[in-house]
Amino acid sequence: MQILKSVDENVNLLILGAGWTSTFLIPLLKREQIKYAATTRNGRDGTIPFEFDPRSSDTGPFEILPLAETVLITFPLQGEGQAKHLVSMYESTHQKPDNSKPHFIQLGATSIWTAPKWQDESSPYERNHSRAIAEDELMACSEGAVLNLAGLYGNARQPRDWIDRVVKSKSDLKGKGALHVIHGEDVARAVVALHRNFTPKKRWLLTDMHVYDWWDLAQDWAIQTLQRAESDIDQGDIPIAKIERQRELLNWVGELMVEEGVKALPRDTSSVGRALDGRGFWKTMRIWPIQGRIR
Ligand SMILES: NC(=O)c1ccc[n+]([C@@H]2O[C@H](COP(=O)([O-])OP(=O)(O)OC[C@H]3O[C@@H](n4cnc5c(N)ncnc54)[C@H](OP(=O)(O)O)[C@@H]3O)[C@@H](O)[C@H]2O)c1
DSSP: OOOOOOSSSOEEEEEEOOSTTHHHHHHHHHHTTOOEEEEESSOGGGOEEOOOOTTOOOOHHHHTSOOEEEEEEOSOOOSSSHHHHHHHHHHHHOOOTTOOOOEEEEEEEGGGOOOSSEEOTTSOOOTTSHHHHHHHHHHHHSEEEEEEEOEEEBTTBOGGGTHHHHOSSHHHHHTOOEEOEEEHHHHHHHHHHHHHSOOTTOEEEEOOSOOEEHHHHHHHHHHHHHHHHHSTTTTTTSOHHHHHHHHHHHHHHHHHHHHHTOOSSSOOGGGSSOEEOOHHHHHHHTOOOSOOOOO
8 A cells, every 4th residue: 555654745644543544535535636645553565654642742643744625534533622622733733834724634433323203413412422422523723524424334334243243032023124325435435425516514413315124134134044055056055044033133123023013124214213214425525325234
């Protein structure tokens, strides 16, 4: 991975925290010829070593960062003070020749919207949520915007792998309503779109514009695995315990549909709790997600 290390060179986009999302963002920046630099905590793969310590006033870690039009913060800032500190440390060590301020983009999560109904980026959110507090502070003290992301998936991160963690019992499945996701490729497209068409002090909600039903997904994935287990190609390759688990999930879904009076899948969005309306960001940026229909 060729990543700009020289601090003397200015960049269009500085990624503070080149983690999972950057595996999609960096290839896009290269394709779009957007000049960038990226950090990790240990400086791996040619990135700039940088760790934000909210308690430290040492400007050293900031001085080695390049001047950027847009600074993308991928790691969570929490509670009061952290966003203000990061912005002031960066702005005090970096001045643009025309004295304009850098744009900050913070990646956040959609978990700040909790009400069990349709919600979009303008809906009330949990103001006491520690990430929301930091996001609000960022937007108050800088030219900051926030992209609150639904569940991230793509490449090795696949929603079907989440089910064993979140559904251990029939009662867990009963409690599962909607799932909202966004593919890493669309997160990358969203960051580039926001960099080019910046919306200061604006919080966005980013989804792939689907409301998935956990029961529907559980049933579909179970059927797919059982079909693979019976196919000539995979016969004998899928452990018995995994096959049993799929049969169990299939039974639970069917039983719950009968017990809860659900006539067909997917359930209506009005009956799966919190439903997120992600149209606003895409409409404003005049692009639409290119990934959807998780399998
Ligand atoms: N997982 C989900 O489904 C989901 C859903 C919604 C939102 N989100 C949020 O989306 C964002 C991006 O997710 P991701 O999966 O790309 O994250 P990730 O892979 O964990 O990447 C975070 C990056 O930030 C760096 N970092 C962490 N703490 C830091 C600090 N104090 N100072 C400087 N750098 C620091 C990490 O450095 P190292 O590379 O050295 O570790 C890493 O490069 C996160 O804020 C996450 O909470 C996640």
